Amino acid sequence: MDFKAKLKVVIGAGLIGGVLLLTYEIFFYVTHVYESSASVQTDFTNISAQIDGKIDEILVKEGDPVKKGQLIISLVQDDIALNIDSLKTDLALEQANRIRLAAEKAAFDAELRSEEETQKEIIRTFSREYKSLHERLGLAKENLRRVSVLFQKKLTPESALNAEQSKVLVLQGAESRYRGKIAVARREQGQLNASRTQLDVLDAKIRVSDIKQEQIRDLIKKQALALGYRHITSPLDGMVGAIHKYKGEYVEDGVDILMLHDPRSYWIEANIDESQIRHVIVGQDVRINLDAYPFRDFFGSVQRIGNVTTNSINPGSTNGSNARKLGSSTVRVPVRISLKSPPANLTPGMRADVNIRIYENIKLW
Numbered sequence: 001m002d003f004k005a006k007l008k009v010v011i012g013a014g015l016i017g018g019v020l021l022l023t024y025e026i027f028f029y030v031t032h033v034y035e036s037s038a039s040v041q042t043d044f045t046n047i048s049a050q051i052d053g054k055i056d057e058i059l060v061k062e063g064d065p066v067k068k069g070q071l072i073i074s075l076v077q078d079d080i081a082l083n084i085d086s087l088k089t090d091l092a093l094e095q096a097n098r099i100r101l102a103a104e105k106a107a108f109d110a111e112l113r114s115e116e117e118t119q120k121e122i123i124r125t126f127s128r129e130y131k132s133l134h135e136r137l138g139l140a141k142e143n144l145r146r147v148s149v150l151f152q153k154k155l156t157p158e159s160a161l162n163a164e165q166s167k168v169l170v171l172q173g174a175e176s177r178y179r180g181k182i183a184v185a186r187r188e189q190g191q192l193n194a195s196r197t198q199l200d201v202l203d204a205k206i207r208v209s210d211i212k213q214e215q216i217r218d219l220i221k222k223q224a225l226a227l228g229y230r231h232i233t234s235p236l237d238g239m240v241g242a243i244h245k246y247k248g249e250y251v252e253d254g255v256d257i258l259m260l261h262d263p264r265s266y267w268i269e270a271n272i273d274e275s276q277i278r279h280v281i282v283g284q285d286v287r288i289n290l291d292a293y294p295f296r297d298f299f300g301s302v303q304r305i306g307n308v309t310t311n312s313i314n315p316g317s318t319n320g321s322n323a324r325k326l327g328s329s330t331v332r333v334p335v336r337i338s339l340k341s342p343p344a345n346l347t348p349g350m351r352a353d354v355n356i357r358i359y360e361n362i363k364l365w
Contacts (some may be wrong), residue, residue: 018119028346033276035271037271038268039310040348043262044261044348045235046120049073049252049257051075052250055076055250060243066239075229077230077231079313084227108198111229112195123182128176129293140171143167144165148161170229195315236260238265239261243259249263266348267303267338271333272332274336277305282302284356285356286356288355289354289355301338310332
């Protein structure tokens with residue numbers, strides 16, 4: 001075969017190949033939605049402090065795996081520890097004060113009870129003496145009336161009458177004195193009863209002490225909670241993606257210190273041209289090519305179709321109407337695609353190409 005014949009064969013084969021390739025591309029374009037600007041995505045969790053403070057230690061490095069509940073950051077806590085120690089000292093002092101008040105109340109109550117019993121016994125003794133004198137006075141008055149009658153009848157001498165009168169006067173004086181003693185003793189008993197208000201005062205002081213102790217305990221709990229905020233743990237099983245702050249830096253409440261993500265939860269985010277989005281439905285199979293793994297095919301399915309365009313998500317970009325007028329950009333809709341059996345060393349932000357199979361939904365009429 002001469003050169004011209006070979007050339008014709010090569011040109012013919014090239015033309016046939018070109019036609020076949022063009023036919024395949026047209027078929028692929030009709031039966032697939034292709035997007036080359038997709039990327040690997042994941043959920044990021046930004047870790048920050050709940051209080052202001054200085055970083056004491058960052059206990060992880062970028063790329064380290066972490067477990068849920070693992071301590072990853074500690075803030076300087078000396079001031080909190082000193083506050084807790086001071087409050088514990090205050091609590092111990094107030095507890096000692098409460099014990100002293102309780103002992104003072106018990107001693108005062110015991111002494112008061114003893115004095116009250118003594119006073120009651122004194123009143124009982126005076127009452128018995130007064131009763132005895134009253135009875136003797138009654139008898140003496142009877143004898144005096146009897147002797148007076150006898151004296152009037154000249155049956156007894158005047159000396160006997162005077163003796164009986166003296167007895168009556170003596171017994172009346174004694175009765176009056178004991179009546180006075182009883183009155184004084186009862187007034188003293190009343191004063192003792194009034195002294196019981198001091199017990200109420202001590203009870204009030206004890207209640208105030210109990211309240212102070214409870215307040216101190218609440219402050220200790222508050223400081224312990226603040227101390228807990230100085231120990232920042234991981235909220236999930238994941239991996240450290242990036243560290244923004246380092247040991248010795250002062251951070252304020254809410255400022256991001258580091259970022260975590262779950263390496264088991266990856267998906268592909270593809271922004272599909274609005275002219276193709278009508279062909280895409282949830283559940284469609286997707287072939288995925290990762291730039292990091294150029295010789296392997298990965299697979300997934302459409303999980304979610306966005307209900308806003310990328311221009312709406314990013315207000316600073318050119319809006320849809322202006323895009324059409326200026327021809328400077330295309331309006332796109334974000335589509336989330338699952339990634340089955342992701343490879344090792346996958347990193348959020350890696351580029352990918354996606355081919356969404358849509359031929360089952362194409363209407364040819």
